[in-house]
Amino acid sequence: MNLTILGCYAATPRTFTNPTSQVLEINNRLFLIDCGEGTQVQLRKNKVKFSAINHIFISHLHGDHFYGLIGLISTFNLLNRNNPLTVYGPVGVKEIIKLQLKLSNSWPQYELNFVELSSNQSEIIFEDDRVIVKTIPLKHRIYTNGFLFNEKPKERKLNVAAVQEYEIETCYYQNIKNGRDITLDDGRIISNELLTFDPPAPKSYAFCSDTVYNEEIVNVIKNVDVLYHESTFLDSEEVLAEKTMHSTAKQAAKIAKLANAKQLVLGHYSTRYTSIDLFKEEAQSVFEEILLSDDGVTFEF
Template identity: 50%
Template sequence: MKFEVTILGSSSATPIYNRNPSAQVLNINDRLYLIDCGEGTQQQMLRFDVKASRIDHIFISHLHGDHYLGLVGLLSSMHLNGRVKTLKLFGPAELKEIIDLQLKYSDTTLQYPIDFIATHADKSEIILDTTDIIVETIPLNHRIATTGFLFKQKKRLKKIIKEKIIELNIPINQFSEIKKGGDYIAQDGTVYKNWEITNNPKEPKSYAYCSDTIYDESYFAQISNVDLLYHEATFLNSMLDRAQSTFHTTALQAGEVALKTNAKKLLIGHFSARYKTLMELLDEAISVFPETELAVEGKTFIIE
């Protein structure tokens, strides 16, 4: 069961020092989910071998340019490359108007349909429910309407031990009930307890993407105990006043978020252009929450 995130962009506001604006690709069982799409995302996808044709879901957290200005270009490239299958797009309601205007004035009619699902920053909602995952919005506190996204794997059924199937001649029509936790009763009446003939599935994983937000405990309960937390860390704590006035978080505060929500691991990103190197930001977050890493572009983080 694959569950991993690849960083395509980790800069805030502008591309600088070979860092690009926000974008990530989440791979869950070889299904790709694009989270935010800042300027240059297509180039990053080419650079890190992420195929646009495999992306069927795109999530946009809010309408500051560093989180969506690469989107229309990507949608256009999908069109030019012959895409015909439906793309699900999640984001603020106004995003649809922006896309429609771009397509209108370029006289473009996409060859494929977009299923647009508007998000609402005033409440948490389930916006996607598949056989594999559930995705919820995380209401965040930024200068404009902003949501994060919580990806949660669904619990898988038990796996029947292959050797037991052969040894006990378990019929196929019994598989479903056994996988759900039922015992197996052989033809001679012998009862084989479920734990004897199955292996438990791995515990479902979770990933919380918290884009731009001021430090605000209102969303802590929703993201508690996640396996991997991505949280913006735009400034060092020495610039706390600046962080608060722009509704951003410091690296120290990001560490505090991870600590208070009992995250297993923390990724920090959305770095201000004022920082040419990032070790000070990492050190500051680690001082509070040791299991912290930088959202380095091109790096894939396995969620386990």
């Protein structure tokens, strides 16, 4: 699993910082999460193949999280994309995109689908044979979701020495990897545990931005491997954080601790701060495993 931060600063794009967007690669699937203005250029700079993006998740309709979406959709079309594209986001995102495509008379030649969200309960919005994506209802000034990405359990690893010892034919190997016991020709049943090793544990990633401090999300993201939680402000701006329905670094750390996350990635920094080092320092007073996101950084998990 790896995570490329295309942009992790709040509010407005600036010369050297970009609004929210990130690319998650998990179990050989690639997802684009949020799409602030300039995301398509950030994708180019970070050498993400446009054709690998088939699913875009939009947390909410504030500009710093989706103003780059219409441009990316248009660019895909100019580059003669063929693959279908699905956009997951709040009700309204479809109307915004469709209106602009209609008025520019440039409806894409590829299939463009929208999954519009309006529930305040966590729900599964994407599932294939490798990954499940659920919403994480967040509390912000407008309707907002985070997204929880779970790898599906991988197949068990074959214990080659064991299957050879029992002289099991190769045609049964896939069944064994799928967890089945095996009945030998002499009637003996060999338990799967003897024939396989545990696969790597499925990984999980939770994206939570933007949100005020909200313990209700802890149940949804419990035991997540990597939590990205917005930390717009430092502790000195705690009152402002609550007023604008954002979080501080320390509050993000509290959520990570309550959720028993393995690692916490901070981001969505207010552009008022000249350095982001203090975010890590303040968060580590609550939770040890802190990573600071920054534009163009890739984390491998």
